[in-house]
Amino acid sequence: xPAVVKDDRRGARERLLEAASRLFYAExxxxxxxxxxxxxxxxxxxxxxxxxxxxxxxxxxxxxxxxDGVTRRISAAVAxxxxxxxxxxxxFEAQGTMFAEPGYRGCAFVAATAEASPxxxxxxxxxxxxxxxxxxFVGLATAAGAPDPATLGRRLHLLYxxxxxxxxxxxxxxxxADARAAAETLLDAALAGLTGPRVxxxxx
Numbered sequence: 181x182p183a184v185v186k187d188d189r190r191g192a193r194e195r196l197l198e199a200a201s202r203l204f205y206a207e208x209x210x211x212x213x214x215x216x217x218x219x220x221x222x223x224x225x226x227x228x229x230x231x232x233x234x235x236x237x238x239x240x241x242x243x244x245x246x247x248d249g250v251t252r253r254i255s256a257a258v259a260x261x262x263x264x265x266x267x268x269x270x271x272f273e274a275q276g277t278m279f280a281e282p283g284y285r286g287c288a289f290v291a292a293t294a295e296a297s298p299x300x301x302x303x304x305x306x307x308x309x310x311x312x313x314x315x316x317f318v319g320l321a322t323a324a325g326a327p328d329p330a331t332l333g334r335r336l337h338l339l340y341x342x343x344x345x346x347x348x349x350x351x352x353x354x355x356x357a358d359a360r361a362a363a364e365t366l367l368d369a370a371l372a373g374l375t376g377p378r379v380x381x382x383x384x
Contacts, residue, residue, distance in 0.1 A: 193231045195221040201242050205288055209239050209302070210295045236301055239292070243305035246288040250278075251312055258316075264324040265367060268336065271316070272363050275340060276356025279347040286348030287341075313337055326370045335366055 199220035203212040214235055218225050232238045257274035258267050278284060285291065289306040296302035317340070318333030326332045343359035346352065 192221070192223045192227040195223055196228055196231060196238065197241055197245065200238050201245055204239065204242050205246075205285060205291075206283065208295055209242070209292050240301045240305065243288065243292060243302065243309075247305065247309050247312070250309075253278075254316070258320070264320070265371075268317075268320045268324055268367055269360055269363055271320070271336075271340070272343070272356060272360040275343060275359065276353065279343075279353035279356050284347065284353070287344045290344070310337075313340065321367075321370070324367065324371065326367070327373055328370070332366065332370045336363055339363055339366065 196217065200212075200217050203217060203220060214225070214228065217238070218228060221228075228238070232241065254271055254274045257270050261267050261270045289309050292302045293306045314333060314337050317336040318329050321329035321332040321336065339359055339362055343355055346355045
């Protein structure tokens, strides 16, 4: 019956995407072949092509899943905080929870783009994720009252990237605390740039 076919197809998609996501993240999007994913998912090869059409489409779905998971997690953490300044720092706290997870291997987009050509599906996915992160930092910097939110947002984004690389290369999730402290210094310095002249004029 049609309902049974729909359920089977949805089940195959979930199994394929779960297997691909786990293997792609751990070993690389080009290192892992289709046959390996099919074996891990326990589905027929025809199911993969019927569901995704190609390996490239499966990679795209994997990266979209990473995008959605990270952005949802950070957005939820930020939404739980009321103070604009603390919202900025909360991004780095949320990043720290990712560092502490078993099997953390750095940014999935950095790893994927390292294997790919500078144009195409993977590059587009990475660009979209980075644009979201940059917009988040600029928006939070604006809400916190930074006089130059674009510059502060760029610097916070750079710090976020560096923390991710350090956590991966050094296998040290505690760098999240250092990243948060550095972000706090950047943020306070930027806000002081707004209030400093006003304080000086009052004292004079």
